[in-house]
Amino acid sequence: MLAAMILNVVWIGFILVGFAVALAKLALGDLTVFARVMTGIFDTARTGFDISLGLVGVMSLWLGIMKIGEQAGVIGLFARAVAPFFRRLFPDIPAGHPAGGSIVMNFSANMLGLDNAATPLGLKAMRELQEINPDKTTASNPMIMFLVLNTAGITLIPSSVIAIRQSIAVEQGLVGFNAADIFLPTLIGTFISFAAGLLAVAAYQRINLLSAPVLLFFGGFIAAMAGLYGALHSYPPDQMAQITGLLGSGVIFSVIVLFVAVGALRRINVYEAFVEGAKDGFGVAIQIVPYLIAILVAISVFRSTGCMDYVVGAIGAAVGAVGLDTDFVPALPVGLMKTLSGSGARGLMIDVMKTYGVDSFEGKLAAIIQGSTETTFYVLAVYFGSVNIRRTRYALTCGLIADAVGVVGAIWVGYLFYR
Structure with missing residues (x-):
């Protein structure tokens, strides 16, 4: 029962701890603390609604495209192509079920850093997984595996991070700065996070990963990382950004064209299929609103009262007390915040770059x-909320394991490459 209510406990904890800290600050003479908290609450509530409303168009687009792919049989082909690998990770998904194809498409979009495409595809996968879920209020094993791997956040091309670094470098007057020099370290870091999440869920679900399809996937992924780095690392930053942008948009648009072309060849009514799928976009996006606002408000209270600063300071003091290097501590809030809020972590990353230099x-x-x-709490709240899952079992535990190992792995990679 404790595991089932973990999100509820975390949410209450953020609110109550934040309130206690705010009272302490008020007693010490900070007369604006509650004004800051309330401003943050109202701002994040509005942000949560704006994000959900903004998803309506994208959700409608991708649910329509995926309906074309489903009726044209392309989704089934995707699912069959990766069946050996997914049979090992998702043994409870029936062979050829559309959820397999949606999961593949979601992972592909995540790998290319295309968040706008990945979210609606992920929500569609959750709806399809809910169809085969025997208990409609409890997370199934495939749902947990899917979401934990989602929170691990495999990203082949961190295009947004590269773009931000290049922009700040221009502000700081750096000439010839290679904003893409974090390309390979980030690939290694995200692979560590993914592997940790996979191993954690596999341990809970007693999945044997020592099989040819899984080992082939890991070997192929490592080879792909090495090949991408070897092919792209010599390009200057502007060309790197252009190539990665072309790769991402080209792949996604090619998928759209493929679905439409195959649908036309198989003589289905492509337009009607698109409209049928797109009709669900509004309902799914609006259903997310209360879940998204709830988690964002709790995060805002925890952040605006300074609790995050206290947590990071305590970690830095503990690390320094045992004689370890503490140079990584200024960047640590990014990892802690990323678990809670992607936009918050992005802001902290920019602050670190501007304070210490990009x-x-x-x-x-x-x-x-x-x-x-990746944003574990956001992903779990939104994706489980979209299908009205109340009991999440061990999903949060495994997601936090993936995040923690990912942050530690990123720090290790940073020292490996830059120290």
């Missing part, structure tokens, strides 16, 4: 952490 160790480490981890 080319500093702290700045590079913040970028690696940002690209190597």
Whole structure:
């Protein structure tokens, strides 16, 4: 029961701890603390609604495209192509079920850093997994595996982080700065996070990973990372950004064209299929609103009262007390916040880069952490909320394991490459 209510406990904890800290600050003479908290609450509530409303168009687009792919049989082909690998990770998904294809598409979008495409595809996968879920209020094993791997956040091309670094480098007057130099470290960091999440869930679900399909996937992934780095690392930053942007948009648009072309060849009514799928976009996006606002408000209270600063300071003191290097501590808030809020972590990353320099160790480490981890609480709240799952079992535990190992792995990679 405790595991089932973990999100509820965390949410209450954020609110009550934040309130206690705010009272202490008020007693010490900080007369604006509650004004800051309330401003943050109202701002994040509005942000949660705006995010959900903004998803309506994208959700409608991708649910329509996926309906075309489903009726044209392309989704089934995707699912069959990766069946050996997914049979090992998702043994409870029936062979050829559309959820397998949606999961593949979601992972592909995540790998390319295309968040706008990944979210609606992930929500569609959750709806399809809910169809085969025997208990509609309890997370099934496939749901947990899917979401934990989602929170691990495999990213082949951290395009947004590269773009932000390049922009700040221009502000700081750095000439010839290679904003993409964190490319390979970030790939290694995100792979560590993914592997940790996979191993954690596999241990709970007693899945044997020592099989040819899984080992082939890991070997192929490592080879792909090495090949990408070897092919792209010599390009200057502007060309790197252009190539990664072309790769991402080209792949996604090619998928759209493929679905439409196959649908036309198989003589289905492509337009009607799109409209049928798109109709669900509004309902799914609006259903997310209360879950998203709830988690964002709790995070805002914890952040605006300074609790995050206290946590990081305590960690830095503990690390220093045992004689270890503490240079990574300024970048640590990015990893802690990324678990809670992607936009909050992005803001912290920018702050580190501007404070210490985009080319500093702290700045590079913040970028690696940002690209190597994912927003666990956001993903769990939104994805489970979209299908009305109340009992999440061990999903949060495994997601936090993936995040923690990912942050530690990113720090290790940062020291490996830059120290």
